[in-house]
Amino acid sequence: MRGHEHSTNANELSGTVHGFVVQTGSVHGGIHVSGGGAREVVPPPWQLPPSVRITDRTDEIRALEAHRDRATEDGHPTLAAVSGLGGVGKTAVALAWLHTLRPHFPGGQLYADLGAQAPDGPADPGEVVARFLRALGVPSGQVPPTLGERVALYRSLTADRQLVVLLDDAATAAQVRPLLPAGQSVTAVTSRRRMPGLSLDGGHVIHLEPLSPEAAVELLEATLADGRVAAQPEEARALVALCAGLPLAVRIAGARLAARPKQGITAMVRALSEEHERLEALAIEGDHDVRAALDLSYQGLPPRAARLYRLLGLHPGREFGAPVARTLLGGDAAEALDALHDANLLVDVAEASGGERYRFHDLVRLHAAERAAQDESGDERAAALLRVGRHYLAAAGRAEEIIEPGRVGPERDFGRGVAAESVAEEDFGPVGGQTAAEAALDWLERELPNLMAVVRLARPMGAPELAWQLTDALWPLFPRRKLYREWIEAHREGLLAAEEAGNGEASCRMLTSGALGMLATGEHAEGLAMFERAAAAFLERGDALGHARTLNYRGLAHQRLGQRDRAAEFFARAAAELPAHGDLRAGALARFNLADIALAQERYETAAVEAEAARLTLEAAGDTYNAARAAGLTGRACVGLGRLERAEAELSTALSALRAEAAGFETAHVLGGLARLSERRGQPWQARQYYREAVSLYGSVGRSRSAEAVGAAARLGALESPGTADSPPAPPAPDPSGDDRRGSGA
Structure with missing residues (x-):
């Protein structure tokens, strides 16, 4: 049989060929396959492995x-x-x-x-x-x-x-x-x-993403098939949570339990609870295990991506942005990040969080940290953690400057040569109609789990300065977003760190800022004690300005304890001493606090004068947040004075500014003032709307039991009671001098 001839190439086949005949050489068109003589019929191949049970797919x-x-x-x-x-x-x-x-x-x-x-x-x-x-x-x-x-x-x-x-x-x-x-x-x-x-x-x-908790429990139940999951539902949920929804991990845990029919699920939960032992426990001798599966993925990484994987395993929080990767790798980390993402070792969460942002699956994070412990020296691991800490400190400090440009803080440098290292910049670019300050606040709140993790780790890793400096940089976030738990925890750790570092100035800063958190959470006596400690420390250091600042703080504590006259004494001393020592802004805050006392005592004229003076100074200092608070207080005093047009202007200005700051507690105060204004104008329907929103805001920030919240709820109840007229009699015309009976405090 002669094959096809083309140019100088020819293929010759002689003899009898059975089965398939393949035409080769220079081939044009397709390969032609023809049956030979009688040949055995080959059955279709059925090579697929058997199916296994799946859930939630x-x-x-x-x-x-x-x-x-x-x-x-x-x-x-x-x-x-x-x-x-x-x-x-x-x-x-x-x-x-x-x-x-x-x-x-x-x-x-x-x-x-x-x-x-x-x-x-x-x-x-x-x-x-x-x-x-x-x-x-x-x-x-x-x-x-x-x-x-x-x-x-x-x-x-x-x-x-x-x-x-x-x-x-x-x-x-x-x-x-x-x-x-x-x-x-x-x-x-x-x-x-x-x-x-x-x-x-x-x-x-x-x-494919990991299983939902419900599907993982279903898979565990199918693996065991002996009723233990139904008998111990909470323990089963705890077990699959430790497996982080990874089907292989759930099956391994189930298989180990199945081999021990008398053992409760609690025993496996205990075995997995220690992080450093979790991958070890998720193994069956002679069979697949989670560590082996992750080792294979890790071994397929390019060297630079493998190093980034290890270093990111040291990151103290679950999520991180691309700048952290650039800081750790010392340059452009985009290609290494892409390699980790392509290998499904990183989950891209940018769509939910904005920007380039990633997280590890829980078991992958454990594996990455394990590889770092094996493949990086102790010094390299410590240096990487310190670089992460410095990155977050630098970024938080920049955010603080944007939010409170007039705030005077300490020079931040935790030494040991780290300050000379480059740190990747975070993007605080405003989104939509945001201001730069709002964008910076959002960044601080989004990164707070990571920032708090660094605060907790700083002392154990030998960098106590990092703990108190980062806590200090976080100060603008805590009161604005009412993050009380983190406020207290960060300052407790920051104080321990400052004392460990032997830094008296830092200790005083942690005492005063931390005590303000105590006041915010209702721990007034403990807050006052911390302020007294700070005052004594400032006197011992010969710091007259620091001591003058504690006057204002101690006044706040006495005010919260219901000791208004004692509080007013401290505020008056602070209002006089702080400007004399060069702190005009703190002096203005003392005058604001005097106005607040006067308002509570229905001395509306004094309240309006002090609040207006405070607002002017705060605006000049660039403190828009506290200036808005002062405007709101002026507006509430003007309601009491019967100066309703002025009250509306001040309260409306304050409401817009405080809403933009997402300051729920202060916004609720202003809404209460607008409600009282509406009542005086004979508009109970409008007053009800304002009171409802105020009560809701007090509840959303955990202050529903405050005196202001209780008062707003009482007025709302009165206005909503049956028989309340929608058009009450108009209030008496105010005295032209602005000092009616209520304004005089009678």
């Missing part, structure tokens, strides 16, 4: 099937890629889908483990397609020698065949492409890496 399987329907309608092969973290159930989902297709694809099922994480490297596509050819009936001796010839034959054999193919654990899209069959076949690809490149081949890419 209905949406993903429905999406895969919808993609197949579209491809079939268009006359194209179906290609789908399932990506996700090792152990998240990619293969289980692919198998669950593909097994349902067997009645519709009689041509068989092909399966290949492409070994992306194999110790000796990913599988060679040429070897895989050769196995596929043999499974489809091509004798070993007749498998073509080159990849191109094998692929051509493979596609010819599958052109008219209804076939299902699973390519498991793929390394790259390039490894997959030679293995895609032709015709109306269905191919599923699983990979720990995201494979957007397969979209160019018509592929539909889905990404």
Whole structure:
């Protein structure tokens, strides 16, 4: 038999050839395959591994099937890629889908483990397609020698065949492409890496996240199948939470329990509760375990990405932005971040949080920290943590300057050469109609879990200065967003750190700022004691300005304790001494506090004068927040004086400014003033609206039991009682001098 001749090339075959005849040499068009003489009929291959139970994947399987329907309608092969973290159930989902297709694809099922994480490297596509050819009936001796010839034959054999193919654990899209069959076949690809490149081949890419708590409990129950989950539901939820929703981890925990039928779920919870032992506990001897799955992903990383993975494992919080990665890696970390994301070792949370932002799956974070402990020296780990701390301190300090440009703070440098290192800048760019201060406050609140984690770690890692300096930089956030728990905790830790560092000035700052947090949470006596400690320390240091500031603070504590006359004495001394020592802003705050006392005592004229003087000074100092508070207090005093037009102007200005600051407690005060103004104008319906919002705001910031909140709720109740007239008699006309009976304090 003579082959096709072209140019100077000719291939000759002699004798009798049985089975497939392959035309080679210079080939034009397709590869022609013809049957020889009588040959054995090869049954279809059915190579798919058996299915395993899956939960909570209905949406993903429905999406895969919808993609197949579209491809079939268009006359194209179906290609789908399932990506996700090792152990998240990619293969289980692919198998669950593909097994349902067997009645519709009689041509068989092909399966290949492409070994992306194999110790000796990913599988060679040429070897895989050769196995596929043999499974489809091509004798070993007749498998073509080159990849191109094998692929051509493979596609010819599958052109008219209804076939299902699973390519498991793929390394790259390039490894997959030679293995895609032709015709109306269905191919599923699983990979720990995201494979957007397969979209160019018509592929539909889905990404698997860990299971929800409910689905994870269901999987645990199916794994045990002995009633223990139903008998211990809370313990079961605790167990799957420690497995972080990773199906492999849940199955391993369930399998270990199944082997111990008399053991309660609590015992496994205990075994997993210690973080450093959790990966060890999630293993079954001689079988897959979570650490092994993550080790394989880690070993496939480029060196620079692997180092970033280790260093990010030291990060004290769950989420972090791209600037942290740049700080740790000492330069442009974009390529390394992309590699970690593509390997599904990082979850991109930018859509929910804004900017470039990532988090680790809980078990991945443990693995990364474990690799850091193994592959980084103690000095390298300490230096990395210190770089993270300095990054957050520098960013928080910059945010503080934007929010309170007039606030005088200490020079922040925690030494040991770290100050000379570069730190990546955070972006505080306003979003939408935000001001720069609002954007900076939002950044501080979003990063607060990380900032608090650094505060807690600073002393144990030998950098106490970092704890109190970061706490001090966080000061603008705490009162504005009413973050009381963090306020108290940070200042307690900051005080311990300042005392450990032997820094008297820092200790006084932590005492005064921390005591203000005590006042905000109702711990007035403890707050006063802290202020007294600070006052004594300032006197001992010879710091007259610091001592003068404690006068204002001690006045606040006495005011909260109901000792108004004693409070007024302290405020009056502070209002006189603070400007004399050069702190005009603090002096203005003392006058504001005097106005607040006067308002409570219905000395409206004094309240209006002191509040207006405070507002002018605060505006000049650039303190817009406290200036707005002063305007609100002036407006409330003017309501009492009957100067209703002035009251409306002041209260409206204050309301706009305080809403923009998201200052719920102070906004509620202003709303109460507007409600009283509406009452005096004979507008009870408007007053009710203001009181309702005020009461809601007091509740939202945890101050529903404050005197102001109780008063607003009482007035609202009175206005909503049956028989309340909508048009009460107009109040008496105010005295032209502005001093009516209420204004005189009578």
